[in-house]
Amino acid sequence: MEETGKILKFYESAGGFLGAKVENINTSKIGPDDNKNGTSNTEAGCDLTTYERVHAVRLFPFTDPAKYISIRVGSEAGEELAIIEDLADLSPEQRELVKRDLELNYFLPVINKILSIKDEYGYAYFHVITDKGPVRFAINMGGTNVTKLSETRLLITDINENRFEVRDVTKLTKKEQRKLDLFL
């Protein structure tokens, strides 16, 4: 992997978003001339670029959400600054900053309890309790809106493209599993 830069420090920008200071290693790739988003300065003897807004992307959102986080310039598609191999390597307050940004980029409620599933004319109406609170949603029965991430793990996509996860089907009660059977 080609090292493009080394993130020295994350900070909270004026509007509350994630900002980053990067030490330039490969200056031809990231530099004040190349990138309008970053401002360059010299701090503590090294060549630094400050990015007012960066965002964090999970490379393996399902297999390992806390590892391999790509830090990218801007708020949407932007150039990669660095990859954090493990969030645990960061200091607690730095970790909090990255975690906060991840929360803004990913919202994937985990279904803990299924209260009811009603199917009616091509749509299935779910009423569930997730780790983010109770919610009702509808999925289209026709398509492939329930996908298996593994033998026991499910990803459900509703009509609005919201995503819900079932971590372990076998952890649900038999009755709940029977309700889900239709979609497996």
Added chain:
Amino acid sequence: MILKVKIPDKLTEQIHEADDDRIYYALPIDINRDSNYADNSFLVVTTKRILLFEEGVLANTLLISDCAGAKATARVGQGMLTLEYKGALTLVCRFSHGLTAKYAYIARGINILAGGRFEEVESNEYEPSCPICGRAIPGTSKCPHCSGEGGIVKTVRRLARPYHKSLFGIAILMILASVTTLLNPEIQKHLVDKVLLKESPGKSAAFLCLGGMFALSLGIVFVNVAKSYYSTKLGARMSHDLRGELFDKLQATPLSYINDRRPGELLNRVVSDTRVIREFMENVFCNLFTVAFIFVCDIVFMVILNPGLALLTFIPAPFAIAILLAFRKSINRRFHLQWVKNDDQSSSLQDVLSGMRVVKSYGNEKAESEKFLKLSNEYARVQMNNESFWAVFNPIIGTVLGLGLLVVVFFGGKKVLEGEMTAGELLQFMTYTTLLYQYINWMANFPRALMRLKSSVERISDVLSYNIVNKGPGEVTDINGEVVFDHTTFGYKSYKPVLEGIELSVRPGEKIGIVGPSGAGKSTLINLLMGLYEADDGVLLVDGKDIRTLDRKSFHSQLGVVLQETFLFSGTILENIRFARPGATMDEIIAAAKIANAHDFICKTPGGYDTYVGEKGYNLSGGERQRIAIARAVLADPKLLILDEATASLDTESEYLVQTALSALTKGKTTFAIAHRLSTLKDCDRLIVIDGHRVAECGSHEELIAAKGLYYELLTAQLQMQKV
């Protein structure tokens, strides 16, 4: 879409509306700061302020005068509204994806207010789920559940109007069928009581009864055959007519209507929804009156015959219905599951078979076969379960449905023995009971069939009732080819402009090359020129006349188009070239093919100009297809030519052939050519560079190089690539 939801009165009080500060938009916020689902939280935009209510409390007020650049962005599983508040990028709120599109409109609304204008943004997009009942809406403007019976009855009546004669005939047949069905038990009673149980049974009377029964049975058969025949015919005709009507309507609707819908959805409306109507006519409607008539008469006759016994018979009916529904639900679930498992198995098989080269080259046969065995095993298990379930429960259901009859036999038999009832009456009663329970099954199915029909009718009438703005006949003119874009602005989604304020004027016969990064709006510019979409703002003039006022047919006949991928219709090469001008002679077609460098390869095909091409026909290469498209355009002799990446997907040799064909074609015609490879545009009189929704640069090749701008950068980048 609704951009102003009703918020609780308690919150409205806190807004303090004023004459010059009214509520513009209000939307729920459903994700809170802690990333949990939020309740009772709203974003309210008034003329001057943005108010945030969190859990019923006014949490924040922003002044619109401090705001700029509001933007709704979609993230994974959620979206967020951000704006530049006092110069800093600030998060306003988060929401789940049901609200993302709405917030995109609101963001546009905030930007308009921040810009000092006061118009309100409106959205023509449909709600994904019903604001009244919360059900998902199947892509229509109204919810099929909440639109009310009135709407559907009206639509059905409108759809049925042309067929009222057949409908009337079928209704008569239905009533005939029920009368014959109901008469039979009456004769049976007569046979038993008046003939068989008499001390001296009269043979001739018996034969008379039997003859009557035979005639009735025969009558039922005839009536039923006629009824089914006419219902099927009517159903087929209705769905055929509807398909035609839908197809015509879809062709007439603007592309934006089609783009707003999911792909496949409109196809479904033409194919599946009309099928639902046909099936309803064939299976449900043809029995509707018969069943209703028999059902009512049946109950009346039973009550007249013996009120007490009739009441006893009715008691098990609700239970029978409940059991029947539960059984059906369970059966549906089970067989759906079986279908899914079967599907899993076959798709896995298909996967492996089509990827066999990969599987073999990595030596993964064993793992794959284990995977398949597991799925197959699973399928076998579900199938066996289902079959045994069916074998056990089907007879049980039959027995349950027969319970009513048992009740009748027991109590009726008692009454016959006590002399309160004759044997013939009992027989008649039993037949009525059987009929009753037979139709309970049908009745239990009816609501489902009706709902299916309702959804389909709703979807169909949604298309049919779409109002196409009829502008009347346009102006028919021979165009010279002068084109002027005057402040033309357009976006596929009203909140997201693709082209903004395009200014460009093109002389007749001028060749214009269009370059720019992907997604900049090059093809959109050409779509506007083709009249596929209408500009949201500004005008597009052809020969000084607004393109909207021109007659579409005459305008399109003077427009030639060669796209990146040429679509050939199933048919011969001759038919495909002639598509541009159906009246063209053979000589003209050969001449056109020669100009297009197509004649020689056509001669090499086995069938010459009669070679069948298209989906199942002779396989032409990409370059050959392009040259047929060019021949088509040559034949049309258009005044305006559009080339959209016409040579992008070709190899060097075909590209050369197509290029020479194109330069023959474009001689003296106003031409717009899009290309990524800049070398293909060297013949153009002027080049325009589109970037950031606008015309960034405009001028000849030399001028743009001298300017050292975007075009220069693109060109040097491409030259460097060639060196490598």
